[in-house]
Amino acid sequence: MGIRMAAALVLAGACLLAALQTPTFAAMQDEAAVQPDYDQSLAERLGADDYGMRSYVLVILRSGPTPMPAGPEREAMFRGHLDNIRRLAEAGSLVLAGPLDGVDGRRGIFVLAVPDIDSARRLVETDPVIANGEMSADFHVWYGSAALMQLPELHGKVARRNP
Secondary structure, eight states: OOOOHHHHHHHHHHHHHHHHTTHHOOOOOHHSOOTTTOOHHHHHHOOOOOTTEEEEEEEEEEEOOOOOOOOOOHHHHHHHHHHHHHHHHTTTTTEEEOOOOOGGGEEEEEEEEEHHHHHHHHHHSSSHHHTTEEEEEEEEEEEEGGGGGGGGHHHHHHHHSSO
């Protein structure tokens, strides 16, 4: 390749690079990247970032240090646990809850839409199974789909009965 050809290629590359960095081209790329079904108002309402994601706190409930023996007090504690789940869901803080299989003492999960682990701890401490030592909790920041925020509403449409 001759010197003129190499110089022409370098010049063409420099021109292309300059074009790619212009605000107009960048704006066209941003517009092209927007998903066709994107709903900005829904994304904002759910707290979604540009990728449709948001931060949550994942709580893993595991067997605690002081299990309560079977009987009326244990039944009342678990009724209080379910009432607490319902209260947190109605407040918009709890977006997902459910039991696990008990393997390695892991008994359930919560996914909380709260800003940080300290906020999650304050909410989880209100649960009777935690307060009574039946379960303890591990807390993890989790980055997941903001669409999960719609789960409580959808669940209400498919659940025939409440526990």
